[in-house]
Amino acid sequence: MPLDPGTQSLLDLIAAAGYPPMHEGTPTTARQAMRSMTVDLVTDETRIPVGEVTDIDAGGVPARFYRPEGDGPWPTLVWIHGGGWVIGDLDTYDQTCRRFCRDGEMAVLSVDYRLAPEAPFPAAVEDSMTAVRWALEHRAELGGSDLVAVGGDSAGGNLSAIAAQELRDQLAAQVLIYPSTDMAGDYPSRAENAEGYFLDLATMVWFSGHYLSGGERLDLADPRLSPIASDVAGVAPAVVVTAEYDPLRDEGEAYADKLAAAGVKVDRTRYDGLVHGFLDMGAMSPAADAALGDIIALTKALLDRLA
Template identity: 50%
Template sequence: MALDPHLAGTLQMLAAAKAKPTAEGTPEEGRAGYLALTAGSLTPEQRVPVAGVQDTTVPGGAGRIPARIYRPEGQGPFPTVAYFHGGGYVIGNLETHDNMCREICRSAQAVVVSVDYRLAPEHPFPAGIEDAVAAAKWIVAHARELGGSPTVAVAGDSAGGNFSAVVAQQLRDEGIRLAAQFLIYPAVDHVAAVYPSAEQNAKGYFLEAETMAWFYNHYVGGYANPMDPRLAPLQADDLTGLPPAVIVTAEFDPLRDQGAAYAAALHAAGGQADLIPGPGMIHGFFDMGRWSPGAQALVTHSIARFGALLKSQGS
């Protein structure tokens, strides 16, 4: 399918702005640019309404870390979703993903706890994933207080999809079974050469190969094992017993084939994985519905599938 015309226009707009490429700047510059593109480009009427938003802290790997709780309209009980934001482990935060969390909260009818894990390069691997695991355990332990239901899932986009997959594996290994996982164009492997989409979509579609390398180098630091399943959950020796997944990919995304491979691997291990391809979409489309009706339709559809999965797991 051709690139979505509205997203093509968005890419042209970004190119015309002639901003410094992320891979040529500092982490601080990348964070400022990403915040401007996401939360900074929202108008008040584009902010998704929810019943309540509360800033708080939750346990992390080395102390408490910021988090934000979103509550939907209604009486509940509701499932609870631990959300891990994208941004290449380096540039995302609670604000960049505020509207995405609001959308999941409202459309999936779930309490969403967005976790502001420590970022690289100030805190390289494994600091961020240790925060994610600790926060997820706390959310499971406090689910009755948060949503009123024992149903707990993980969700995340890009780097946050990586964290969600790793958290699901780590908690399974500790005897804690989550209800579901919602992986939005997840980064689940680091051997890009084996995936055609990494070469096909290496340049010109928002997330580029140079940017991915910049993220990875900041995140991994001097760690030398890219096959560590805490980095590459697709490389885990055992994918059995994991929660059912909804996995969303984008056609013009370097990570497209990784997401599809993870869905296939979960199926092969006897698990459930609902793969939702994104024809005409680019990486990052989940926050581009205000610019593209096609992107918004896919966002609405995939969250509805995730919400139905949560409901089925809670029944």
């Protein structure tokens, strides 16, 4: 279907601003740009209310904990943010976590893993695993329910899928939103959506270049980089989300196919007309805002079935 009008307006606004593309800048300027499109747009009036927000230490990894209004117990969602393993932080995903907490009636633990290139692979994997394991050990103090899920978008979807594989006997569910699943692969959507749809192929290369900059020779088929390369039998049931105009669309859907073929319960949805990164585009795109609401409802329904 055609590109969503609200998303097109946002892309036009970005183009008119005249800023150089992300891949021509530095990680510092990219991080500032992300904050300007997220944190800087939030006011006291638009900040989503929840019961409690606390910055905590999750086994040595900085994290932020969101508790719903009222009395639990609630399931706990460990949220691992996106940003190509290079950008993003607790603040840029604050509104997303608040909405999962409020509308999904779940406790949310948002993980502030180390970013590349200062801390290249496998730092993000190590920090994410540490935080998820900590959440499993402290579930009674978090949501209070036995149910602990993991979820994230883009690079966070990659890290969430890896955690779900490593802890397949302990996690209740996984929520993978336009995830990166196959660094070694080649998919039609990478060519079809290589330019003009927010995340472009040049920026993907820029992200992976920073993430893989540790100096050692890496195998792109390592399941800690490409979770699609791993055996997925017995992993937690999943919500898998893709966007039509996204270079990562096909590998996300290939991963959903692999999960289903292994007997894993998968609720998969492609949001036509939307682009990579639509979680943060709700202010200009009613369709993106509705999609986030739908994803939260799907996540809540999955956790309710497991309760």
